[in-house]
Amino acid sequence: MEIVILDLEWNAAFYKDEMRFLNEIIEFGAVKLDENLNCIGSFSALLKPKISRRMNRRTAELTGIAFNDLKQSDITFCEALKNFTEFLGDAVLLTWGTTDITTLIDNYFMYYAERTLPFMTQYCNVQEFAMKQLNLNDPAKQLGVKACVDILEIVPDENLHRADSDAYVEALIFKTLYNKEVFEGFIQNAADPEFYRKLFYKPVFINSLDNPLIKRSAMRFYCPHCASRLRMLTHWQYKNRGFVAHLQCKKCVKFFAGKYTFKKMYDYLNIQTRLSELLPEQPHEENVVIDIESDIDTVSV
Numbered sequence: 001m002e003i004v005i006l007d008l009e010w011n012a013a014f015y016k017d018e019m020r021f022l023n024e025i026i027e028f029g030a031v032k033l034d035e036n037l038n039c040i041g042s043f044s045a046l047l048k049p050k051i052s053r054r055m056n057r058r059t060a061e062l063t064g065i066a067f068n069d070l071k072q073s074d075i076t077f078c079e080a081l082k083n084f085t086e087f088l089g090d091a092v093l094l095t096w097g098t099t100d101i102t103t104l105i106d107n108y109f110m111y112y113a114e115r116t117l118p119f120m121t122q123y124c125n126v127q128e129f130a131m132k133q134l135n136l137n138d139p140a141k142q143l144g145v146k147a148c149v150d151i152l153e154i155v156p157d158e159n160l161h162r163a164d165s166d167a168y169v170e171a172l173i174f175k176t177l178y179n180k181e182v183f184e185g186f187i188q189n190a191a192d193p194e195f196y197r198k199l200f201y202k203p204v205f206i207n208s209l210d211n212p213l214i215k216r217s218a219m220r221f222y223c224p225h226c227a228s229r230l231r232m233l234t235h236w237q238y239k240n241r242g243f244v245a246h247l248q249c250k251k252c253v254k255f256f257a258g259k260y261t262f263k264k265m266y267d268y269l270n271i272q273t274r275l276s277e278l279l280p281e282q283p284h285e286e287n288v289v290i291d292i293e294s295d296i297d298t299v300s301v
């Protein structure tokens, strides 16, 4: 099984046909690994833009690509994609997060009026894989490539933010964290329509306790000092994407604020809890003495 790590650079441009902005892909960069994780090839292409009329300042700063470089390129998106398809072969396609894939789909749609990528059969979000391997369980805190490089103390010998060097760094991260069994669990069948439903799914915060996914009886907190169950002083109130209540330990005569946040992901529920001890004389959420515990749990739905 071969692996291709793809990284794209894009430029925000106005797409007149659809009267909206579109992130036009300006560079492909990819690295290919064999099943022993040896680097067996690389791919890069700077594309001639179709709708970009100038370079977005942020993109220019980030990538160092000048609009003139693009204009001088004679590779169109379609040609680059054809070459990339050959390079990919039947390898598993990896990207850091799903934005590269959704951007690729958006660009593909502009040329082919299709929202599925026929050349991609197996896909893995290498960011998700890395977060799993590093035990980072909060899907709300997306791990960036730079942050991951810092955690792993990898020293890449190329500058970040050009597509091919990004792909190279992502390959280094992948190799450092590689575990065959875990990786195989992250490979998705991209030929299945379900793949696209999941890809475009937007997580939602549940804002009603009547939602059948919520087990209200399980919403409880225990005193961090004596382990007694805390008594509720208020009802659950929806605030900042979660449910907050004031609680008390009768035994210790201490006050707390407890918070439950329920985030409905595509196929699981993310439950986050947080307990803070409050000042005894003014038990309001603003008067936190100390954040005692926070916990994240996931439940399949």
Ligand SMILES: [Zn+2]
Pocket (backbone or CB within 6 Å): 223, 224, 225, 226, 227, 228, 249, 250, 251, 252, 253
């Ligand atoms: Zn207590």
